[in-house]
Amino acid sequence: MVGAGQLARMTYQASIPLGVRFRVLADSAADSAAQVCPDVQVGDYHNVADLLRFAAGCDVVTFDHEHVPGEHLAALEAAGVPLAPGPAALRFTQDKLAMRKELTRLGVPCPRFAAVADVADVTRFAADGAGWPVVLKAVSGGYDGRGVWVCDDLFAAEEVLAHGIALLAEEYVPFQRELAAVVARSAHRQGAAYPVVETVQRDGVCHEVLAPAPGLAAAVAEDAQRLALGVAEALGVTGLLAVELFEAGGRVLVNELAMRPHNSGHWTIEGARTSQFEQHLRAVLDLPLGAPQPAAAQTVMVNVFGAQDPDLYSRYVHVMAADPGVKVHMYGKAVRPGRKIGHVTVTGSGAGEENVLALRDRALRAASYLATGKERGE
Amino acid sequence: MVGAGQLARMTYQASIPLGVRFRVLADSAADSAAQVCPDVQVGDYHNVADLLRFAAGCDVVTFDHEHVPGEHLAALEAAGVPLAPGPAALRFTQDKLAMRKELTRLGVPCPRFAAVADVADVTRFAADGAGWPVVLKAVSGGYDGRGVWVCDDLFAAEEVLAHGIALLAEEYVPFQRELAAVVARSAHRQGAAYPVVETVQRDGVCHEVLAPAPGLAAAVAEDAQRLALGVAEALGVTGLLAVELFEAGGRVLVNELAMRPHNSGHWTIEGARTSQFEQHLRAVLDLPLGAPQPAAAQTVMVNVFGAQDPDLYSRYVHVMAADPGVKVHMYGKAVRPGRKIGHVTVTGSGAGEENVLALRDRALRAASYLATGKERGE
Numbered sequence: 001m002v003g004a005g006q007l008a009r010m011t012y013q014a015s016i017p018l019g020v021r022f023r024v025l026a027d028s029a030a031d032s033a034a035q036v037c038p039d040v041q042v043g044d045y046h047n048v049a050d051l052l053r054f055a056a057g058c059d060v061v062t063f064d065h066e067h068v069p070g071e072h073l074a075a076l077e078a079a080g081v082p083l084a085p086g087p088a089a090l091r092f093t094q095d096k097l098a099m100r101k102e103l104t105r106l107g108v109p110c111p112r113f114a115a116v117a118d119v120a121d122v123t124r125f126a127a128d129g130a131g132w133p134v135v136l137k138a139v140s141g142g143y144d145g146r147g148v149w150v151c152d153d154l155f156a157a158e159e160v161l162a163h164g165i166a167l168l169a170e171e172y173v174p175f176q177r178e179l180a181a182v183v184a185r186s187a188h189r190q191g192a193a194y195p196v197v198e199t200v201q202r203d204g205v206c207h208e209v210l211a212p213a214p215g216l217a218a219a220v221a222e223d224a225q226r227l228a229l230g231v232a233e234a235l236g237v238t239g240l241l242a243v244e245l246f247e248a249g250g251r252v253l254v255n256e257l258a259m260r261p262h263n264s265g266h267w268t269i270e271g272a273r274t275s276q277f278e279q280h281l282r283a284v285l286d287l288p289l290g291a292p293q294p295a296a297a298q299t300v301m302v303n304v305f306g307a308q309d310p311d312l313y314s315r316y317v318h319v320m321a322a323d324p325g326v327k328v329h330m331y332g333k334a335v336r337p338g339r340k341i342g343h344v345t346v347t348g349s350g351a352g353e354e355n356v357l358a359l360r361d362r363a364l365r366a367a368s369y370l371a372t373g374k375e376r377g378e
Numbered sequence: 379m380v381g382a383g384q385l386a387r388m389t390y391q392a393s394i395p396l397g398v399r400f401r402v403l404a405d406s407a408a409d410s411a412a413q414v415c416p417d418v419q420v421g422d423y424h425n426v427a428d429l430l431r432f433a434a435g436c437d438v439v440t441f442d443h444e445h446v447p448g449e450h451l452a453a454l455e456a457a458g459v460p461l462a463p464g465p466a467a468l469r470f471t472q473d474k475l476a477m478r479k480e481l482t483r484l485g486v487p488c489p490r491f492a493a494v495a496d497v498a499d500v501t502r503f504a505a506d507g508a509g510w511p512v513v514l515k516a517v518s519g520g521y522d523g524r525g526v527w528v529c530d531d532l533f534a535a536e537e538v539l540a541h542g543i544a545l546l547a548e549e550y551v552p553f554q555r556e557l558a559a560v561v562a563r564s565a566h567r568q569g570a571a572y573p574v575v576e577t578v579q580r581d582g583v584c585h586e587v588l589a590p591a592p593g594l595a596a597a598v599a600e601d602a603q604r605l606a607l608g609v610a611e612a613l614g615v616t617g618l619l620a621v622e623l624f625e626a627g628g629r630v631l632v633n634e635l636a637m638r639p640h641n642s643g644h645w646t647i648e649g650a651r652t653s654q655f656e657q658h659l660r661a662v663l664d665l666p667l668g669a670p671q672p673a674a675a676q677t678v679m680v681n682v683f684g685a686q687d688p689d690l691y692s693r694y695v696h697v698m699a700a701d702p703g704v705k706v707h708m709y710g711k712a713v714r715p716g717r718k719i720g721h722v723t724v725t726g727s728g729a730g731e732e733n734v735l736a737l738r739d740r741a742l743r744a745a746s747y748l749a750t751g752k753e754r755g756e
Contacts, residue, residue, distance in 0.1 A: 013394050016391050017705070017707040019709070090586050287694055289702060306520070324666065332397050349673075
């Protein structure tokens with residue numbers, strides 16, 4: 001797996017019971033996955049020689065992020081390295097304009113969009129029916145660690161345009177909530193769909209996942225699963241595909257795609273028969289897929305973000321004593337304010353335990369205490 | 379953890395989400411846990427210098443087997459190494475006569491027993507009410523990889539006595555079935571009890587675990603849990619205690635004790651809120667214990683034993699395609715006939731899925747196919 005963050009760390013965990021050997025390409029030996037996996041190669045995924053050296057002896061190479069340059073993916077493919085997903089699929093996670101065009105061509109519902117180069121383009125996009133606010137997105141990458149800007153007016157848009165990066169404009173969708181449909185597609189083209197979840201975001205960052213999405217109409221859930229399986233097939237994805245969706249007016253629109261294990265699937269470790277990490281391995285190894293069915297009536301996952309105090313471990317005692325049912329997943333990352341350093345999961349089944357508000361409360365308390373040493377509102 | 383077999387391997391897996399550092403003392407770098415854990419020290423647990431070197435820098439030392447010589451445990455303790463469980467508790471897993479005497483002193487129901495040195499002792503034991511067959515057990519260790527012999531008559535007993543090892547005789551209990559009660563006790567003396575399970579043994583080797591034990595009377599289950607928690611407290615166990623029991627005539631008798639994660643608890647990885655491996659870590663690290671409640675109505679675990687053909691991986695396709703719900707756990711061990719090389723788990727909840735016969739059938743098929751490339755009866 002190229003990349004050694006928390007996704008690689010959790011994928012490595014899933015590889016152990018399968019008895020498959022797992023190697024990570026890490027930026028540093030201190031990376032989240034590099035701490036726990038014995039087979040680590042430290043190297044730079046921007047460097048094709050490092051990538052080729054890493055791939056030597058691997059049966060298949062997969063990814064914990066979408067940042068490997070397209071020309072390097074092509075070079076690996078040309079050198080006969082089996083990549084899963086392949087460059088033709090990954091391109092649509094690296095070029096958002098290409099993704100929007102392809103999904104539209106396939107008839108997949110998306111927000112209106114247009115490539116924009118200057119103020120005149122944005123003005124025209126808003127005037128032609130999209131209205132304000134306008135969402136500007138970097139076609140790939142971004143700046144200052146961001147790639148999405150919700151612009152209330154032309155002045156805000158000008159500021160983003162001033163950075164001179166390739167942009168597309170998207171209609172601002174007044175969604176009811178955000179959903180995610182995670183599916184897997186194996187090399188043999190077998191598909192499996194997890195229950196559709198609700199993701200609760202703040203400032204564009206996922207904070208909570210409710211699985212399944214509470215009160216979601218069965219028809220909408222089925223639409224979302226069918227859409228995601230269809231996209232995985234049409235784009236030729238091998239491995240996991242996470243489709244981030246807006247629920248608006250009784251239908252779903254595609255927001256983003258990711259072709260790897262995804263934050264919206266962390267709940268599956270405890271909450272589904274097969275975790276997304278095992279499923280990704282099975283898909284890229286061309287093994288039959290595991291059952292994606294839920295293992296609990298309701299599961300809630302909450303991310304843990306770093307705060308000021310790095311002494312997490314001292315807070316385990318409180319969190320574990322307060323709630324013996326909460327599952328703690330720490331990523332071994334140095335604590336920095338706002339950094340995703342772990343997550344907690346709570347499952348509920350039967351006897352009123354499936355009450356999603358009660359589960360959220362338990363998970364939020366645990367995550368908050370882990371992060372700050374305080375419960376919410378203290 | 380001293381020892382790097384499958385118990386250490388699975389304990390290591392549980393350590394990753396907790397974000398705790400884990401080191402194993404392995405006989406060889408090829409050991410089951412040594413393959414997957416980056417912090418491996420190769421050494422000999424019979425050698426006190428190796429043990430001391432291993433323990434340097436560990437906050438706590440625990441064990442995946444009970445074979446570290448008592449005098450070495452004492453030396454580690456004298457050197458200030460925190461051991462969990464401690465030598466005073468471990469002694470009762472190393473000396474079966476001491477265990478029987480202590481449990482009897484505590485009023486814990488056990489089969490009749492007596493130390494025996496010769497044919498006259500065995501004859502007297504049988505004549506004094508125990509009858510035949512007589513079970514002979516090595517007080518510690520054994521020979522030819524065995525430590526228990528069921529002797530139908532004096533001739534069979536003589537053969538065992540001829541090896542000149544320290545033995546005790548035990549009454550042969552005509553049990554209905556075998557049960558196991560796994561409990562945890564933390565350094566702070568918190569206790570937690572898993573549901574009592576049925577273990578199905580062949581030739582003294584565990585083949586299947588049914589969790590919870592089907593049809594077990596609530597009063598007997600509670601007795602067994604109370605008994606196990608009481609033994610853990612009385613013997614001062616820190617960590618897990620597995621109590622193997624005979625169910626006979628509506629009550630339970632203690633067969634064996636183990637103070638570590640145990641084969642009868644592997645089902646907890648999927649089947650309980652907290653796996654036995656995480657629980658052992660929490661107990662020895664003096665963290666509050668996790669919820670031992672079941673996560674499914676019924677769980678069945680079946681061991682996979684090596685057969686002739688070592689090419690296990692080629693059989694994954696069949697096993698996973700035939701049953702997407704089966705969870706495969708391989709230990710990375712070289713295949714040798716009769717060797718425990720993995721296990722499979724199937725969970726059932728709701729909609730008739732909790733039918734234990736159907737779950738056993740699924741698990742037995744998967745284990746048989748993994749082992750031999752054939753389903754049972756083929």
